[in-house]
Amino acid sequence: MNDVAAGLGLAVGATIADARARHPDLAVEPHDPAADHALLVAVADACDRFTPLVALDPPDGVMLDITGCAHLFGGEAALARGVAGLAATRGLSARVALADTPGCAFAVARHGRAGGAPLVVPPGGQREALLRLPLAALRLAPERVAALAAVGLTHVADVIDLPRASVAARFDGLLDRLDAALGHLHTPITPRRPMPDLMTEQSLAEPVMLERDVLSTIERLAGRLARVLENRGEGARKLEAALFRTDGRVFRIAVGTGAPVRDPERIARLFADRLAVGEPCDPGFGYDLVRLSALATEPAGPVQTGLDANAADTVALDHLIDRLGVRFGARRVTRQVPQDTHVPESCCAALPAQARPRPVLPAAAEAEFLVDGLGPERPLRLLERPEPVEAVAEVPDGPPVRFRWRRVLHEVAAAEGPERLALPWWCTADAPPPTRDYFRVETRLGVRLWLFREGLYGRETPRPRWFLHGLFG
């Protein structure tokens, strides 16, 4: 319901038929809570430029904790005007109030004097500001407001000086709300995003549009961040750049690293890679605020360069892994780590290289495989899923004699096997998966392949099937 409708005397809760009867040309839109919420989130995004602590206050409010931020915008009144102006440029009608406590700001914004100008409650002025407001301003449930009205209490002024003991006894919760609004009770807001460890930002008088300019701004910010990080003996593991577009839209670009970094050039390089592949950020009419936050930091000692070449190499490799991870996703840059299982598909897990997994191969296994003159027992390449082949083999469990794979007939010249592997039957409730007999075969051409027969002939299945699973080097 907009202000015009309110002016016509319509009220929330009336039926559409009634409203149409009174005003036949009324435009009616179905209620869309999801869209409302999306708009609220967009507004909260736009408000991020004023403070990192922005909380949603559904269904229609946004709460900003501006502690320590007001002076950056020329005082509280100027900040409130800035918020109102931001809403106005987006075509939204907003009621802005600024007070010492979230409760008081809520009350004044929703029930204070109507009008465009933002309301600023002076420090310690909550009592005066609240006195004339209805009790609904204290965020009481409607039935509670009705109950209070029944005994003649309609405004804050009516209850504020009543004996606390009797109010507490008769109206549960009212005192808490009152104390919260007055500031006797501390009520923190719940910000949408975690507070970053460190944050630095640059507002730009002239909005920038070119990627190059954005990146140089990020590098400058990273330089500032680096000085603070160095003083704290830390490096950043996770960084986020927020680009605030002039029209209020915000793009956030996050990069993660495997080891703590603070070198501005490296940080800028990571963002350059991310921008090159990430979802496109349409600069529109340009960004007028760029913020760089270190979301996660870790202790990192000072680096002495130039003495230890190996250390420099390790750093270079870490940086390369970070860059590849930023570009292709950390899950694509992996190290394979042996697992404690014999199932061929899962006996090696690919873990992100950024996490620095430490592969350990059992010493016994190593010794066993290094017998001179033996061919390797496992293939170099494993097909993503075993490919069925038509094979002719001795029954019941001989090696294949010839087989057809990808429409080519192969004659087997030599074979080793079977290596019988039972799949984990203890993991499935229904029929156990068939046993596999693996063979290493060499065809007449010399091509070595890894085949298996699925199912034991006569015991598990009358017609075992053959699959090709891997390629040897």
Place this chain on the structure above:
Amino acid sequence: MAEPPPAPGEVLRALRQRVAALEAHRPLGTGPLGTAEAALPLGAPALDRSLGGGLALGALHEVAPATALHLGAAAGFVLALAARAMRAGGGEVLWIQPDLAGREAGRLYGPGLDLAGLPLARVIDLRVPHERDAAWAMEEALPCRALAAVVGEFFDDRALDLTTLRRLSLAAARHGRAGGLGLMLRHHAGAAASPAVTRFEIAAAPGPRDPFGGLGRPTVHVSLVRNRRGPTGCWLLSWNHHEHVFLAAPSLALAPTALDRPHRASPPAPLGRTG
């Protein structure tokens, strides 16, 4: 008074040097600053002689299977080169595989790498969505000093135009230490021009049996089909994954199939068509 015209031999040599400088690869046997060129001996004397001492470091090399069937053997050869580079100079190996290559010819299999002589702890496995990305990653990774070799697989050759290949070979020359080793595993043999220093075509060959009658060391037929620094040739080599060395293998092409294997000595069991 004009200078006397230089001798014709002088002119020719100067021109050759200019061409060599333009092509960014140095005359045989000289490295930057006039030092001996860094090369990685492969262990098989005949092959090393052809390569002028060994596989040139700081350069790009191509490996392709003779036919698609021999891809496993080609991958094994690339792995052997990388393992040898790692053993010679330390460092790690980055293996880049586009998604399509993995789907068509299998993903790298950790236990197999380890058994073939490339320790898993020192292999970084990168999967990229497209061949273009593989080229990008390879170019970025080649100058990295901590990498002994960068392997890039290319299933689809269309991403590899001459400019890309040239960038790759320049990136290999920028390696901080003796020189990085850029190994391209192309899934399809082709004859397109390339600035790579060498091009190998690999085919699997019947290998020797091990002392117990099973499959012995893998053996490959290595054809050096392009070599900018020496003659081409063909060799039969087997890879000793324990010593990280290539050995000249005796040809088994005419050897009879192993009918005297113990399990064949008994009367043949009835054959059944299964699957």
